[in-house]
Amino acid sequence: MSQNVNRRDFISASAIATLGASALGLGAEPRRPVGNHRPVVISSANGLRTVERAMELLKAGADPLDAAIEGVAIVEADPSDRTVGYGGIPNEEGVVELDAAVMHGPTHGGGSVASLHNIMHPAAVARLVMKRTDHCLLVGEGALKFARAHGFPEINLLTDEARKIWLHWKETNGKESDWIAPPDNELDPLVREFFKREHGTIHCSALDTHGNLGCVTTTSGLYFKIPGRVGDSPILGAGLYLDNAAGSAGSTGRGEANLLNCSSFAMVDVLRRGLSPQEAVLEAAKRVAATNKSPRLRDAKGRPNFDVKFYCVSKDGRFAGASLWAGAKMAVHDGEGARLVDCTPLYPEPLVS
């Protein structure tokens, strides 16, 4: 147990995780006999435990989407990941709003939820949207009512740490001028540390022992967003996409860029044309850069002043990641242990913000 987690916090965090886990399996497929295809799982850099868990499940005959959902559920329940699920950074009003989507290769099914409050595992709710409705996307209050109807427990997703970070943002960048931040030397170190970090989200694509694919993307979205803002993560074709005959892809980073380019659909389309995952991720990165016309979003050389990361696995188990700027990594498990590997950058230097 880390030193700054006291026993009371630890008990309540694990109780919260147990609460969420009780609904996590709703809608999962029964296990099948294991096939002889080599399984592969890829994820964003925050997904090392995700690829580990998903691989364990694939080797035990789990459906690829179920394995991916259970893998990302570790991060959805982790209060220290401030970009996904419980502990995620809230919107500008201090409310955590989650987005998630899933796709299932064998059935070419997809489901998603957006602007969902109070539910720790939005990806599992998205799977039920796919399986237990005639729709692909439920949002806001409707998504919450649907989750409730299926027995998902409700909790306050705003941790004390995320609340302190939000409060500091409100006192320094918010619209209300009556809010006053403490002097810098009185600032909580966790708040100071946070404002140096990058954004997140988690994507996971899994290829099972029968050569079938599943994928999921789950996020708390842009920090301090306008309430109701929805990014790419719950939009099929933008934050994730798959074709069971070609491969699976997903993305994290500035969602608006992926919405404007259908980036995940574009990556899978490159695979459909017979090209490699490496060509697919670089093609998506180039499109985002080429279509980014807004002066507000360009540096002095006309390049995007934000980052986007792309992940892709082909039907035959090859995988690749790319980013606009240098330094990004992705998590991989191809049977030889979970590890982080470099994403190929479009530009050779790191993003200077």
Ligand code: ASP
């Ligand atoms: N893609 C996410 C969104 O736009 C955020 C992120 O990955 O940083 O909501």
